[in-house]
Amino acid sequence: MSVCRHTRRLEATKELFIPVTSGTDLVSLGAWTGYRLDTDNDYAYVNLYAPHDLHRLQAIRLVVLPLAALTPMILRIVSDYAAREEAYFMHNEQVNFALNSRTNVIQEVDIGLAYDLGPVLREDYIGVQASRQSGQNTNLIVLGVRLRYE
Numbered sequence: 001m002s003v004c005r006h007t008r009r010l011e012a013t014k015e016l017f018i019p020v021t022s023g024t025d026l027v028s029l030g031a032w033t034g035y036r037l038d039t040d041n042d043y044a045y046v047n048l049y050a051p052h053d054l055h056r057l058q059a060i061r062l063v064v065l066p067l068a069a070l071t072p073m074i075l076r077i078v079s080d081y082a083a084r085e086e087a088y089f090m091h092n093e094q095v096n097f098a099l100n101s102r103t104n105v106i107q108e109v110d111i112g113l114a115y116d117l118g119p120v121l122r123e124d125y126i127g128v129q130a131s132r133q134s135g136q137n138t139n140l141i142v143l144g145v146r147l148r149y150e
Contacts, residue, residue: 012150013058018048019144027141029104032065034141037075037132044142046128050081051149054122059148060115061108062130064099068139072098075138079114080127088127091118101140108146 023035023044035044050057066073075097082090095114099107111128120126128145132138 014051014053014149016048016051016147017063017144018046018147020142021045021047023142029065029067029141032141032143034065034143036067036141037130038067038139040132040134040136042132042138044130046130046142046145048126048128048145048147050120050122050124050126050147052122054120054149057112057115057120057147057149059110059146060112060120060126060128061146061148062097062111062128063106063108063143063146065106065141065143066099066101066103066139067141068137069101069103070137070139071100073101073138073140074098074136075109075140076131076133076136077111077114078129078131079111080129081115081120081124083121083124088125091115096136099140106143111145
C-alpha cells in the first residue's frame with residue numbers, strides 16, 4: 001500500500017480593491033470618483049494594509065480611467081512599505097510606468113516593479129503615490145489599487 005502526501009500548500013487566490021485615499025484634484029466622471037493627474041505635480045495616494053492571510057503577493061495594479069488616448073502615457077509611482085515598528089520608508093522605490101491609454105476605458109497598470117526591492121509581507125503597511133511629473137503627459141483619474149495574493 002502506498003501513501004501519498006501533498007507537500008505543497010494549496011492556497012486560494014484572493015483579490016482586494018482599495019479605493020484611492022487622497023490626492024490633489026478630486027474629480028468625478030459618471031459614477032466614478034478619483035483623483036485626476038493632468039498637470040505637473042498632481043498626486044494621488046492609496047494606503048492599505050497587507051492582509052494577515054497573505055503568503056505571496058501575485059500582483060499589485062493601479063486602476064485608472066484615462067482621459068486621453070496616448071501611446072505611451074507616462075506616470076510615476078513611488079512606493080513605501082514597511083511593517084509595524086519599522087520606518088515608513090523601509091522599502092522605497094520610484095519607477096516611471098508607460099501605459100498605452102484609451103480614452104474613458106478603465107485600465108490597470110502593473111506597478112509590481114515598484115514593490116520588488118523586498119517582498120511585501122503579510123501585515124505590512126503599503127503606500128502608493130501616483131503622480132505626473134514635469135514633462136510627463138499623464139491625463140487620467142486614479143481610482144484605486146487592486147491587490148492579488150495567495
